[in-house]
Amino acid sequence: MAKFKFSSLLHPSSSKPAQSADRTQKSNRQSFSALSSHSILKHQEASSSQASTTNATTPKSTDALETGRSPSRMAELATKIVTETAKVEEYMRDNGMELPGFEVHSPADFPSMPEEVQQSRLEVIHATSELQRLIQGPKQTMRWMIWNFLDSVSLQIIYSYGLALLVPKEGTISLEELASKTTLDRTNLARVLRYAMTSGVFCEPIPGHIGHTSASAALMEDKALADWIGFNSEDIFPSSAHVLKALRAYPEATSLVQTGFNFAFDTVNKEPMFVTFGKDPTRAKRMGGAMASLTGGEGYEVSHLVDGGYDFGDVDARGGTMVDIGGSHGFVCVDLAKKYSNMKFVVQDLPKTVESAPNPVSDDSQVAERIELQAHDFFTEQKVKDADVYFFRWIMHNYSTPYAVKILKNLVPALKPGAKILINDHCVRKPGSETPWDERLIRGMDMVMLTLLNAQERDEEEFKALFSAADDGYVFKGVTRKEGCRMSVVEAVWRPQLVGKGKEAAIEREGKADGDEDMA
Numbered sequence: 167m168a169k170f171k172f173s174s175l176l177h178p179s180s181s182k183p184a185q186s187a188d189r190t191q192k193s194n195r196q197s198f199s200a201l202s203s204h205s206i207l208k209h210q211e212a213s214s215s216q217a218s219t220t221n222a223t224t225p226k227s228t229d230a231l232e233t234g235r236s237p238s239r240m241a242e243l244a245t246k247i248v249t250e251t252a253k254v255e256e257y258m259r260d261n262g263m264e265l266p267g268f269e270v271h272s273p274a275d276f277p278s279m280p281e282e283v284q285q286s287r288l289e290v291i292h293a294t295s296e297l298q299r300l301i302q303g304p305k306q307t308m309r310w311m312i313w314n315f316l317d318s319v320s321l322q323i324i325y326s327y328g329l330a331l332l333v334p335k336e337g338t339i340s341l342e343e344l345a346s347k348t349t350l351d352r353t354n355l356a357r358v359l360r361y362a363m364t365s366g367v368f369c370e371p372i373p374g375h376i377g378h379t380s381a382s383a384a385l386m387e388d389k390a391l392a393d394w395i396g397f398n399s400e401d402i403f404p405s406s407a408h409v410l411k412a413l414r415a416y417p418e419a420t421s422l423v424q425t426g427f428n429f430a431f432d433t434v435n436k437e438p439m440f441v442t443f444g445k446d447p448t449r450a451k452r453m454g455g456a457m458a459s460l461t462g463g464e465g466y467e468v469s470h471l472v473d474g475g476y477d478f479g480d481v482d483a484r485g486g487t488m489v490d491i492g493g494s495h496g497f498v499c500v501d502l503a504k505k506y507s508n509m510k511f512v513v514q515d516l517p518k519t520v521e522s523a524p525n526p527v528s529d530d531s532q533v534a535e536r537i538e539l540q541a542h543d544f545f546t547e548q549k550v551k552d553a554d555v556y557f558f559r560w561i562m563h564n565y566s567t568p569y570a571v572k573i574l575k576n577l578v579p580a581l582k583p584g585a586k587i588l589i590n591d592h593c594v595r596k597p598g599s600e601t602p603w604d605e606r607l608i609r610g611m612d613m614v615m616l617t618l619l620n621a622q623e624r625d626e627e628e629f630k631a632l633f634s635a636a637d638d639g640y641v642f643k644g645v646t647r648k649e650g651c652r653m654s655v656v657e658a659v660w661r662p663q664l665v666g667k668g669k670e671a672a673i674e675r676e677g678k679a680d681g682d683e684d685m686a
């Protein structure tokens with residue numbers, strides 16, 4: 167591909183300060199007080215001023231300059247795509263990185279890049295999507311948007327028949343031979359594959375002969391990605407087709423046994439999804455792989471928590487204890503223990519999960535000896551008393567309010583004054599204040615939670631309400647979110663002495679001092 171060449175006219179140096187101000191704003195601590203609404207508003211102002219001043223920050227197309235007409239939104243987007251793509255490409259070439267491609271040996275992942283280049287990449291993703299919708303027009307967009315489920319149908323069949331593993335990585339296989347390795351006939355095999363090819367999954371370089379692309383090769387080589395496709399296409403996709411039925415039958419939509427999943431798999435009022443999976447090790451393992459694929463993906467890496475997502479320094483300094491509730495095999499605690507060398511950790515999960523955890527939990531004995539794995543059901547009273555931190559990652563979003571409140575109530579008998587309760591989940595911002603890509607993923611996760619568990623992603627108010635409903639002794643501290651990460655850390659502290667009159671004033675004083683003097 168030829169390197170783009172631009173005149174200085176097309177290098178918008180004026181866009182930099184606006185972008186970095188916006189980024190700084192995003193990393194600010196949000197609190198529940200007026201400060202929070204203020205910061206959200208500021209963020210929105212920054213976003214909308216960025217949108218409304220696009221003419222100032224985005225170079226005008228040369229055509230527009232020549233004709234004297236102001237550029238259309240389409241032209242602005244097209245120019246932005248060219249400009250920002252050039253920045254990404256330039257960085258990749260300068261650093262000897264392989265450029266992306268659809269060929270089988272092209273990189274399976276986009277490499278990580280410095281923040282500024284990553285920002286350019288995101289601009290291209292957002293602009294291409296917006297431009298596509300604009301240039302298709304509203305009716306065409308709507309007409310074909312509803313066909314998105316066909317991607318799931320074709321991927322479901324590709325996954326279920328293991329087609330990615332049956333196509334050789336090098337060269338091609340004839341449709342006849344591929345069909346002979348499955349129970350599909352040639353016609354149905356061809357139509358499924360040819361539909362997937364319209365999204366760059368598989369190719370047909372010679373008529374009737376199927377080969378891999380970089381996308382289908384990733385499905386062949388990345389087991390966790392295959393698990394993600396399997397979990398989504400075989401568990402979530404059928405469930406999603408039953409959400410309407412579930413909502414019509416049970417409009418309050420809070421029960422774990424009245425969900426789209428329950429209707430799809432005939433378990434209405436019988437058992438929650440987690441119980442169904444608990445009886446089926448293959449399905450449970452696939453969900454585990456899918457979660458690993460998600461948490462290894464951009465914006466969800468554990469490193470966001472460990473490296474600056476939350477400061478456990480004070481807990482570490484006094485050799486305190488953190489309980490990771492629903493902590494799976496303890497991988498979050500392993501990474502935290504590598505950074506904090508004095509803290510101790512208890513990882514709690516259901517017995518089968520604890521039994522299947524690696525033993526020792528880490529090859530590093532200094533890490534492994536400080537992590538205990540323990541079977542515990544978080545719907546029963548917490549048994550680790552007087553810990554410094556009780557931590558929930560990807561737990562609360564699995565439950566509707568009545569269940570989430572119960573989980574928090576179950577902590578109360580174990581809590582010492584000053585104990586911290588941390589929830590590491592999405593914290594939904596006001597519509598329009600995320601980047602379009604983040605907004606779509608977070609809102610998508612919210613829909614998945616509804617589909618499977620009648621659960622939800624929550625905003626700051628909703629998290630605060632959970633703590634208030636659970637016990638007056640919880641003092642809500644606020645929400646933080648690290649730049650580049652989609653997950654937030656929601657924090658409350660246990661201060662039973664503040665219950666009753668004067669609590670609000672005391673909380674406000676405490677907020678100013680931000681002290682944890684009660685911590686034993």
Ligand SMILES: C[S@@+](CC[C@H](N)C(=O)[O-])C[C@H]1O[C@@H](n2cnc3c(N)ncnc32)[C@H](O)[C@@H]1O
Nearest residue numbers: 440492493494515516519542543544545559560
């Ligand atoms: C979505 S996973 C989150 C795992 C981990 N915290 C992470 O960050 O990836 C939910 C975890 O909760 C566990 N779990 C489900 N129900 C539970 C219960 N009643 N008590 C304890 N753990 C439970 C599951 O086994 C699973 O490991």
